[in-house]
Amino acid sequence: MRILLLLALAAAAGTAGAAEERPPPGASSCSGCHGPADGGAVPSLAGLPAEAIAGALAAFRAGTRPATVMDRIAKGFTEEESRAIAAWLAARGGT
Amino acid sequence: MSGLDRRSLIGGLAAATLARPALAQGAKGRVVVVGGGFGGATAARALHAAGLAVTLVEPAERYIACPMSNAVIAGLRPVDLQVFVYEGLARAGLTLARTKAVAVDGAARQVRLAEGGTLPYDRLILSPGIALRFDALPGYDAAAAEIMPHAWKAGAQTELLARQLADMPDGGTVVLGVPGNPYRCPPGPYERASLIAYLLKTRKPRSKLIVLDAKDTFSKQRLFEAAWARLYPDHLEYVPLAGGGQVTAVDPKTRMVRTDFAEYQADVACIIPPQRAAPIAAAAGVADRSGWCPIDPVTFESRLTPGIHVIGDAAIAGAMPKSAFSANAQGKVCAEAVIDLLAGREPVVPKLINTCYSLVAPDDGISVAGVYHPENGVLADVAGAGGTSPLDASAEMRHREAAYGEDWFRTVSHAVFG
Ligand SMILES: Cc1cc2nc3c(=O)[nH]c(=O)nc-3n(C[C@H](O)[C@H](O)[C@H](O)COP(=O)(O)OP(=O)(O)OC[C@H]3O[C@@H](n4cnc5c(N)ncnc54)[C@H](O)[C@@H]3O)c2cc1C
Numbered sequence: 001m002r003i004l005l006l007l008a009l010a011a012a013a014g015t016a017g018a019a020e021e022r023p024p025p026g027a028s029s030c031s032g033c034h035g036p037a038d039g040g041a042v043p044s045l046a047g048l049p050a051e052a053i054a055g056a057l058a059a060f061r062a063g064t065r066p067a068t069v070m071d072r073i074a075k076g077f078t079e080e081e082s083r084a085i086a087a088w089l090a091a092r093g094g095t
Numbered sequence: 096m097s098g099l100d101r102r103s104l105i106g107g108l109a110a111a112t113l114a115r116p117a118l119a120q121g122a123k124g125r126v127v128v129v130g131g132g133f134g135g136a137t138a139a140r141a142l143h144a145a146g147l148a149v150t151l152v153e154p155a156e157r158y159i160a161c162p163m164s165n166a167v168i169a170g171l172r173p174v175d176l177q178v179f180v181y182e183g184l185a186r187a188g189l190t191l192a193r194t195k196a197v198a199v200d201g202a203a204r205q206v207r208l209a210e211g212g213t214l215p216y217d218r219l220i221l222s223p224g225i226a227l228r229f230d231a232l233p234g235y236d237a238a239a240a241e242i243m244p245h246a247w248k249a250g251a252q253t254e255l256l257a258r259q260l261a262d263m264p265d266g267g268t269v270v271l272g273v274p275g276n277p278y279r280c281p282p283g284p285y286e287r288a289s290l291i292a293y294l295l296k297t298r299k300p301r302s303k304l305i306v307l308d309a310k311d312t313f314s315k316q317r318l319f320e321a322a323w324a325r326l327y328p329d330h331l332e333y334v335p336l337a338g339g340g341q342v343t344a345v346d347p348k349t350r351m352v353r354t355d356f357a358e359y360q361a362d363v364a365c366i367i368p369p370q371r372a373a374p375i376a377a378a379a380g381v382a383d384r385s386g387w388c389p390i391d392p393v394t395f396e397s398r399l400t401p402g403i404h405v406i407g408d409a410a411i412a413g414a415m416p417k418s419a420f421s422a423n424a425q426g427k428v429c430a431e432a433v434i435d436l437l438a439g440r441e442p443v444v445p446k447l448i449n450t451c452y453s454l455v456a457p458d459d460g461i462s463v464a465g466v467y468h469p470e471n472g473v474l475a476d477v478a479g480a481g482g483t484s485p486l487d488a489s490a491e492m493r494h495r496e497a498a499y500g501e502d503w504f505r506t507v508s509h510a511v512f513g
Contacts, residue, residue, distance in 0.1 A: 022435075022443055026466070028427035029448035032420055033499070035506035041498040042506065068484065068496050069464055073448055076466025076480030081446070 024084035026077055031095045045094035053086035121438035122147060124217030127206050129196045129375060131158060131181060133419040134222030134407030136511045137426025138433075143189045145434055150214055152206065153181065154195040158512065159249040161280065162419050162504050168246060168257045169290035170298075171457055177249055179512035196223075199379035201400040218433045220395075221381065221388075222407040222422065223373035224248075225279050228386075231369040232342065239347040243364040246287075247279060259363045260291065265299040267362035270352045272342040273308040274369045277387065279408050279417045281314035282463065284367055286453035289319065291365075292327035293456050305359055306333045307352065309341040314416070315453060315463050315483050322455035342366065372409035379403055387411045392469035394432035394442050395425060404429050413474035415467050421449045423507050444469060446477065452500025460497030461488075 030045070037044035045053060059065035060074035061082070077085065089095070124147070128139040131153030139151040158179045166172035185191055195209040199219065206214045227245055229236040235243070244256040260269065269291055273284040288306045295302040304327075313319075323331050334340035339356035345366055352359045352366070371386025381388045381397040388405040389398040392413060397403045406429050407422035415421045424447045432442040450464040465481035467474045484496060 022431060023427075025443060025468070026446035026448065028431070029424040029446075031510060032423055032448065032507055033450070033503050035510065040506060041495070041502040068488075068492055068499065069450060069462055072464045072481050073450075073466060074480075076446065076448070076477040 024088055025081060027085040027088045030085070030089060034095060036095055045089055048090060048094055050083075050086040050090035053089055054083045057082040057086065121440075122434045124148075124437040125150075125215060126218045126220065126433060126437075127152060127214050127216040128220045128222065129153075129206065130222040130224060130373075130407070131155070131184070131191075132222060132224050132407065132422065133160075133507070133511060134224075134422030134426045135220065136184060137423045138220050138222065138406060138430045139189055140184065140187065140511065141427050141430035142433065143187065145430070147434065147437070148190075150190045150192055151184065152192045152194065152196045152208065152214070154193060154209070156180070156193075159253070160419070160504075160508060161247075161249045161283075163501070164246070164249045164253050165283065165287040165290050166454065166457075167249075167253055168260065168287065169294040170257060170261055171290065171293075174254060174257075177253070179508060181512070183513050196375050197378070199375070199403065201380055201403060204402055216402070217437060218402060218404065219379075220404045220406060220429060220433065221376060221379060221409060222405070222426065223375045223409055225370045225408045225417075226373045228369045228371055232366070233344040234347065235345050235366055235368050239345060239366075242347040243345060243350065243352075243361075243366045245367050246365060247283075247367050247370070256363075256365055260294060263299065263302065263362050266301040267299065267303075268360065269295070269302065269304045269363045269365070270359050270361035271304060271306045272345075272352060272364070272366040272368075273306060273310075273313075273340075274367055275309040275336075275341075277417065278367070278370045280451070281416050281418075282319075282451050282453045284308075285313060285315065285319045286455070287365070288331060288333075289322060289327070289453070289455040292323070292331040295330045296327060300330075302330070302362075304331045306331065307340045307342050307354060307359070308333065308335050311335045311337050314451070315461055317486055318461045318483055319453075319455065321486060322459070322461070326456055326459075372405075376405065376409050381405055382409075383411075385411070392472065392474045393444055394436065395429040396432075404433065413467070414465065414476045415447065415449055415474050416451065416465075418449055418451050419507065420451060420503070421447070423511065424448055447474070450503070452496060452503060454497055454500070455493075458497045459490075459493050460495075460500050461493065462496055462500070 037046040060070040126149045129152045142149040198207040244252045246252040246256040344353040350361045376382040380400045395404040406425040408417040428445045435442040452462045461484045463483045466477040
């Protein structure tokens with residue numbers, strides 16, 4: 001199970017390399033708002049593939065996706081950092 | 096209760112011997128965390144989840160959370176929603192020492208407990224929160240706080256202020272005294288002002304709130320001032336420092352609040368005094384002359400005493416405000432750094448997020464967000480990120496921000512205490 005997760009993680013992150021389970025910079029802050037899927041107001045990230053998370057972050061950063069707060073947050077991360085966060089979150093089921 | 100305490104005191108030992116997740120592989124050592132608030136409980140949980148032997152020292156039976164407590168004060172929210180217990184952490188297998196830390200020997204790496212024992216550590220994390228300074232404002236001491244509540248630590252003080260406001264006859268004057276920087280929760284006083292003004296407007300319309308501030312600029316200022324002009328023009332008067340707003344003395348016997356320029360006779364006075372890190376910080380040798388704790392921005396290790404990390408309100412975290420959101424984010428980052436240090440690895444240079452939601456009225460929310468990283472030895476804003484909600488946000492957007500704020504509180508308190 002863990003090996004599968006790590007493979008998925010390494011593949012999605014591209015450059016993350018082997019056995020990188022440590023959260024990339026910024027990733028551990030996301031779960032302050034994004035909890036497990038339970039119908040709260042903030043959308044859950046559970047089940048979202050890395051590509052969807054990274055794509056959303058890119059759109060928030062560019063201002064092309066409507067937001068109350070994610071635009072202000074996404075601008076704090078580069079494309080590369082966002083991809084690493086997305087891969088890490090997706091591999092852990094979104095939290 | 097003491098039977099339960101004793102069981103939970105040793106309850107985590109079995110769990111700590113289970114197989115360790117890969118994260119903590121190679122990390123050996125004992126970690127002690129002092130303070131089971133948003134910072135400490137987060138860090139302890141993260142370390143325990145990674146398989147480390149960690150003991151959380153916290154004397155309180157229940158944790159009464161400050162975020163959302165301004166709504167309790169204004170009679171808009173039951174206080175029960177603020178109350179959390181430590182059984183969730185005990186159930187997760189964490190070792191709890193239900194007592195107070197009274198001293199730290201940084202050289203011998205030991206924490207002394209109120210009930211006599213000591214806890215040795217390889218790494219110590221302090222998240223003890225704040226102490227209210229009862230030596231800073233003439234007339235305002237612990238006894239005065241029973242008459243002029245600060246309600247800046249949630250619990251009995253919150254309920255006292257709520258009761259005083261509910262009991263005040265219409266036509267009364269409420270005075271809110273706000274300290275200079277730094278203090279816990281920068282936008283908190285202004286959210287409190289907004290919700291008290293809402294209470295007066297809707298239930299005691301001939302009454303008035305006077306806000307006396309020891310500074311001229313504050314968090315989300317333009318958003319708060321726009322909301323006050325829109326919602327409370329007849330009920331809220333704001334006096335900044337430049338207008339003579341700094342409270343210089345109080346007289347609890349007469350409920351008089353003084354500035355250098357005027358006297359304000361209050362029917363209800365809420366006085367938020369200056370603050371410093373809780374006493375254990377100074378006792379551990381990690382507080383500087385400001386009363387707060389300088390830290391390394393990558394690991395949160397004290398600049399003054401090695402082996403001790405400080406997170407949450409007690410720390411000088413640069414541009415990061417003293418908030419529950421920050422304390423939670425710092426708890427996770429600090430736990431990672433401690434794991435790395437115990438494993439002999441270089442800690443990852445972190446980024447952290449903070450977001451503070453405030454209500455200007457029920458269902459009417461605003462926020463300020465920031466992303467932070469170490470720069471020149473301090474936690475600095477990542478340029479181009481963060482900021483406040485737009486000044487021209489629609490009512491629908493403000494409604495959504497109010498809902499997001501409440502949801503943040505539910506998510507984070509569940510993650511920490513659930
Ligand atoms: C009115 C108000 C509204 C707020 N609203 C928000 C908000 O909307 N959003 C937000 O993010 N933040 C908000 N805050 C701020 C937030 O409450 C604090 O920033 C947060 O609680 C800090 O967490 P901490 O872990 O540093 O300290 P605390 O939460 O204060 O926890 C410290 C713990 O340490 C324990 N302790 C202290 N000394 C010892 C010792 N010697 N031994 C053992 N244990 C000890 C205490 O019992 C306590 O449980 C608000 C604050 C106030 C007052």
